[in-house]
Amino acid sequence: MINRALQQTMRHTLRVGGRMLGAGTGQRCLSGLRSGQLFTEDGSEFAQHESLLKEASLYVHWPFCLKRCSYCNFNKYIPKDDNNHIVSQCLQQEVDTLLQLSKVSCVTSVFFGGGTPSLAHPSTVSDILEAISRRTSLADEAEVSLEVNPTPEGRTKLKDFSHAGVNRFSIGLQSLLDEDLTRLGRDHNAHQALRTVEDARKLCPGKVSVDIMFRRPGQSTASWEAELSELLRACDDHVSLYQLTPERGTLLFKQLQSAQVTLPDDHETADMYESARRMLHQHGFLQYEVSNFARNSAVSHHNLSYWKGRQYIGVGPGAHGRFVPLGEGGTHREARTQTLEPDVWIREVQQGGHATRRRIQLGHLELLEEVLVMGLRMTEGITHEHWQLFSPQLTLCDIFNSSTDVQEFLRCGHLTLDDGGLRCSWNGLALLDSMLPALLLQLERQIHPKAPR
Numbered sequence: 129m130i131n132r133a134l135q136q137t138m139r140h141t142l143r144v145g146g147r148m149l150g151a152g153t154g155q156r157c158l159s160g161l162r163s164g165q166l167f168t169e170d171g172s173e174f175a176q177h178e179s180l181l182k183e184a185s186l187y188v189h190w191p192f193c194l195k196r197c198s199y200c201n202f203n204k205y206i207p208k209d210d211n212n213h214i215v216s217q218c219l220q221q222e223v224d225t226l227l228q229l230s231k232v233s234c235v236t237s238v239f240f241g242g243g244t245p246s247l248a249h250p251s252t253v254s255d256i257l258e259a260i261s262r263r264t265s266l267a268d269e270a271e272v273s274l275e276v277n278p279t280p281e282g283r284t285k286l287k288d289f290s291h292a293g294v295n296r297f298s299i300g301l302q303s304l305l306d307e308d309l310t311r312l313g314r315d316h317n318a319h320q321a322l323r324t325v326e327d328a329r330k331l332c333p334g335k336v337s338v339d340i341m342f343r344r345p346g347q348s349t350a351s352w353e354a355e356l357s358e359l360l361r362a363c364d365d366h367v368s369l370y371q372l373t374p375e376r377g378t379l380l381f382k383q384l385q386s387a388q389v390t391l392p393d394d395h396e397t398a399d400m401y402e403s404a405r406r407m408l409h410q411h412g413f414l415q416y417e418v419s420n421f422a423r424n425s426a427v428s429h430h431n432l433s434y435w436k437g438r439q440y441i442g443v444g445p446g447a448h449g450r451f452v453p454l455g456e457g458g459t460h461r462e463a464r465t466q467t468l469e470p471d472v473w474i475r476e477v478q479q480g481g482h483a484t485r486r487r488i489q490l491g492h493l494e495l496l497e498e499v500l501v502m503g504l505r506m507t508e509g510i511t512h513e514h515w516q517l518f519s520p521q522l523t524l525c526d527i528f529n530s531s532t533d534v535q536e537f538l539r540c541g542h543l544t545l546d547d548g549g550l551r552c553s554w555n556g557l558a559l560l561d562s563m564l565p566a567l568l569l570q571l572e573r574q575i576h577p578k579a580p581r
């Protein structure tokens with residue numbers, strides 16, 4: 129059975145390798161909260177360390193865009209009327225309700241994503257930050273990121289967003305070739321994008337990230353390397369490198385089916401990924417996750433909270449979250465998704481304070497699957513201490529030492545399991561997707577040894 133909650137978490141982070149995996153079993157009921165840890169009905173610890181329950185990061189989804197890019201199937205709508213004010217009010221209300229439900233005492237980071245959150249009025253950002261501070265504490269050093277589409281409008285609003293409380297900008301460059309930007313349906317050119325990066329760097333030095341995609345139609349490794357050289361002259365200290373994934377329902381998907389466009393093959397794609405990793409490394413960037421590179425320690429703390437299995441709250445249409453709803457007596461972590469369609473979402477928030485459409489209680493195995501899959505995306509992998517927070521009884525060695533598949537990955541040098549924990553090697557990171565089925569199967573066998581397969 130595919131673990132749907134895990135699929136959903138991975139969707140916005142897993143872009144290299146393409147395939148999404150998971151092998152969950154049924155959910156289990158949890159019976160009580162004792163000294164900061166949760167227990168399943170049979171008494172085994174569910175290992176929610178108290179510190180994990182006190183804190184959360186917060187994701188805010190702005191669901192509108194001016195037009196549809198040819199490749200994108202994220203939850204976004206082209207607005208018919210201007211209802212920004214009401215969306216902003218509902219976001220504040222939903223923040224308040226979900227913070228109350230989670231009972232967290234500290235929000236560690238906030239990420240305004242979308243859609244195109246740079247279309248929102250900057251006061252939306254300050255109002256939401258105030259709503260957080262009214263209900264709980266927002267850490268002084270909290271990272272507050274905003275995704276910016278590098279159009280002239282986005283650029284002129286940077287200063288106001290920074291005054292509103294944004295201290296990190298994530299800029300969607302996607303490409304530095306005008307022809308490709310047009311083909312992808314972007315509403316900016318490369319010059320506008322570079323000027324936006326320049327201005328953002330003046331406002332938040334060292335805290336500007338860029339998103340760029342490879343494996344674009346008609347792309348060659350040589351042109352990609354030239355583009356990266358240009359990017360490396362202009363960028364700040366954080367780069368997110370995404371492999372363009374053809375998503376069902378997009379224009380790109382149709383163009384590929386009707387052979388109007390073709391994508392580079394797997395071999396070329398692997399070369400592009402490797403040349404980008406090499407070039408970024410030569411320019412002082414450390415790869416800290418499959419798709420993310422930082423120098424001068426400019427890692428994304430918000431995204432790290434997902435990969436480290438910490439709690440996060442998602443507000444806005446289609447946002448998802450992972451937290452224990454302690455405020456309503458909840459004792460187990462839930463995967464929550466908010467209603468997708470903005471008008472319906474508005475109605476539900478107005479009526480009930482929040483618009484959670486789907487709640488899935490995560491059982492012990494499902495939680496560990498998430499910790500495994502997300503954790504192995506990081507170059508530091510899963511330390512023994514990290515694993516123990518979620519699995520106090522079975523260590524990484526207890527689980528993986530008896531698997532012949534895992535022994536083979538270790539022998540080939542794709543994986544390492546030592547005093548530092550379990551992690552992928554440089555080559556292994558590019559092969560993570562192909563190793564996950566065996567790792568997940570072994571995890572399931574050890575957690576539920578008697579379950580029929």
Ligand SMILES: C[S@@+](CC[C@H](N)C(=O)[O-])C[C@H]1O[C@@H](n2cnc3c(N)ncnc32)[C@H](O)[C@@H]1O
Nearest residue numbers: 199200202242243244275300339370371372373
């Ligand atoms: C959902 S967008 C929102 C940010 C902003 N609207 C923008 O377009 O720059 C976040 C990032 O997801 C990545 N993305 C979206 N669709 C993708 C796809 N089909 N394949 C790979 N990356 C994708 C893009 O790099 C984009 O910057």
Ligand SMILES: C[S@@+](CC[C@H](N)C(=O)[O-])C[C@H]1O[C@@H](n2cnc3c(N)ncnc32)[C@H](O)[C@@H]1O
Nearest residue numbers: 140187202241242298337368428442446447448
């Ligand atoms: C692909 S990531 C890009 C992050 C960026 N590279 C950075 O380092 O800041 C951001 C996108 O993931 C999606 N996303 C992130 N967290 C989410 C959540 N909790 N719920 C729904 N979508 C989320 C949003 O569409 C957002 O535009």
Ligand code: SF4
Nearest residue numbers: 193196197200242243
């Ligand atoms: S890539 Fe960004 S701007 Fe383009 S449709 Fe998706 S969310 Fe909107």
